[in-house]
Amino acid sequence: MAKAKKYRLAQIVERFGGEIIGDPQTPISQVATLQSAGAQDISFLSHGKYRAQLAGTGAGAVILARADSGLTQLPRIVCADPYLYFAKVSSLLNPPQAISPGVHRSAVIERGTRVPASVCVGAGAYIGRGVKLGKAVVIGAGCCIGDGVEIGAASRLHARVTIYAGCRLGQRALVHAGAVIGADGFGIALEEGSWRKIPQIGRVLIGDDVEIGANTCIDRGALDDTVVEDGVKLDNLIQIGHNVRIGAHTAIAGCTGIAGSTRIGKHCMIGGAANIVGHLDIADRVVIHAAAVVTKSIRKAGSYSGHPAEDSRSWAQHVVLLRHMDSLRERLRSLEKSLSTREKKA
Amino acid sequence: MAKAKKYRLAQIVERFGGEIIGDPQTPISQVATLQSAGAQDISFLSHGKYRAQLAGTGAGAVILARADSGLTQLPRIVCADPYLYFAKVSSLLNPPQAISPGVHRSAVIERGTRVPASVCVGAGAYIGRGVKLGKAVVIGAGCCIGDGVEIGAASRLHARVTIYAGCRLGQRALVHAGAVIGADGFGIALEEGSWRKIPQIGRVLIGDDVEIGANTCIDRGALDDTVVEDGVKLDNLIQIGHNVRIGAHTAIAGCTGIAGSTRIGKHCMIGGAANIVGHLDIADRVVIHAAAVVTKSIRKAGSYSGHPAEDSRSWAQHVVLLRHMDSLRERLRSLEKSLSTREKKA
């Protein structure tokens, strides 16, 4: 991480809005949690459960909501959304590392690929033929970029990313180490008991402002393309099957798998280790909780959980019911007994 | 993808059989979905749900089953299995990229390894000592091949594949980027509260015609070998534990984990994100659905689902029952009430 510059509270509020209570000259050089903050750090309170930590914090200043503004005497910024405000301050204090443009002497660039002067290509990277790189792109050490790939301006690939031939990445992408974009989809057909491979001739098309986590895989399409729209955020170790489409501004947590030809809407949030089977349609603004197994299309915005996934409230009820099933069985048994006793009497 | 050659319908039927209805001279240069096909594309109908798309397709020709042959007036090939037929046509139109034999100047080949003239070794690849490579093998950029590895003829490794020392890959393997073959199995023994590593001295032995997906891991055996038989197809991000054996022509979808010493039969199909615990036996021709958690051996061909996995039909019933459990509880409650009312009366 680059060394953080110093700002005054007043300078921060000038940029991002909000109201200062306390000394506007308070110097801030870094963000920190309430627990570990020091005198030049700014911290934040975005969740009630951390209120107790506010009393003991060593922070120089705190970001909090109007309702909590009386909970501390420290210099503070009062704003509508402390978590978002903190995110902005952190971005200000921790800008992306500066690029050192140039191609490392150990990198290999094939014929027909022009590397703009503003681009940085790391040690041992391999870039195939006819690759188009936007301005200020960073290709990390050990990356392998296939023939004809296009990468938009200001995109950054960390070490050892692989992009197969023909795939496209938009502007300002951030791709973490080990990610594989454009490997063959899992397309096979049965032929007398053995599997025949189906050539995967689609591409992967990725929009602008997409983040892709470490060791995540996005397969190329079988015939048409696999599409990841603008602003999508993917965590680590995610599997995106061939011909999947992920709508704009959807966020997916780690270890999730999305099988082939499924379409995910825009503004969805998908929890970790979720599994969505193939050929489904998931509407916009759907929330899928961690480890949910989605086996049917979801046509309505809302929150879904469980195995198989259903409305989160129903799932919670079913879990409770299951846990009380032994008492149901007991009640049934006693009913049977009392009935049989009566019958005998009768 | 290499540029596709052009074929006439008649030439296709000559190779793969089937019957032409319409102009046998119709030129075909690529395969495509019904929705996106153009005049020189051939498409296919293999699933009833796409029938509606047949009417509006711009395809030059269509592959379909006898029963569907009247649904279009386009030139068409009628055959028994349209999906398999399409797979064959796609392979014809999209042959694997031609190899450019030779060792890239940046690749490193250790002493004692001979690279046949027909082999292609990509930029920055590392090949250890005593490695045996068959004819026309392709080692992608950035691959690391350990000492004593053997790779059969016509096998292709995409970028950044790692194969640990001593492992063997058969002929015509296709291994995708980031796959790791032969890392240590997870073998540890408790010694007064801490873990002692057990050396993993087995190998990974992989048969012919095996495909291995991106970032998939196959661990070496603890004592004996881990074995993947001929024709097995593995998707991305799969974990195969030490001493697992996977029977011939089994296909496994992404994100699945198979724990140590489990034996999977031949011709099985295992859905995505399934989890199979260790030391189990799974019979031949078992189908395991997505996200199933298999905790006991499966002795009988059939279809299995759920957590824990059971016969798919039973699982489906149990899911339905669980979802109606509140109504069961209501019925129980009303029985109790009516009985207690009667007792009071009595």
Add this chain to the structure above:
Amino acid sequence: MAKAKKYRLAQIVERFGGEIIGDPQTPISQVATLQSAGAQDISFLSHGKYRAQLAGTGAGAVILARADSGLTQLPRIVCADPYLYFAKVSSLLNPPQAISPGVHRSAVIERGTRVPASVCVGAGAYIGRGVKLGKAVVIGAGCCIGDGVEIGAASRLHARVTIYAGCRLGQRALVHAGAVIGADGFGIALEEGSWRKIPQIGRVLIGDDVEIGANTCIDRGALDDTVVEDGVKLDNLIQIGHNVRIGAHTAIAGCTGIAGSTRIGKHCMIGGAANIVGHLDIADRVVIHAAAVVTKSIRKAGSYSGHPAEDSRSWAQHVVLLRHMDSLRERLRSLEKSLSTREKKA
């Protein structure tokens, strides 16, 4: 694997204790399973289910518990914990491969990094600025080590490991191919429907004697550090979110995901494909079974299973109850019927 040296039973018992029954001069050069052992191999019996194999084994000697010592006439070592004893013998017979110190000519070492003479840096590895390497560290081919990373003595990184800037690895670490340590945590904040990235400025701090499996990912902290304590063993394809803390001597099997800010206790055992949501506390000595979905903190040592996870015994009961729910429904139906019949009679 290096060629194994030969030992006599007497020499083994001298090192590790236990009692010999039979010829103490029996020569041993390798460990093997009962099924595949030959005359110079020592095998072991640690589980009742393999007793049948003992009769037919071709092993030269066997390690077993006092209670089983009469089950064979072979030369044998009797000890308290045959599995641990076997682990020790295997380590003796299969020491880690000897290091060939030196920096491969194709490796890149940035300015400000000093490589000790005892260190081995493989082909194509990249090591950033200001990296601190302990004695006898092995950096495998194609590894990428970020600026300012610290790696303790005798740690070994297999091929293609990535460690991001500023992270620390203790002594005697073993890291398998494709692992990614220190990628950004999944920290994003909603801003008018789109996601704003939160800089991840914490590090990953890893203790001594930690093993990290192939393609496993450990994210750097958002503000504070992600911490993996001494003696932790991580299998393949595991995801450790930002600011997670894993207590000493905890072992985690493959495909498991642990979401951000969760704290796992010491001496825990976590089964494969488990999923633990964020911000939880898991006590010491907790056992979490394969595929469990942990949605609440676990305050008590014990064994947990299921989706959502609960005490393993309860989960097992609930699974049984669910499977008998149709019979419950039948009993309920017949009660209703008999009651209604009686009412009609009445």
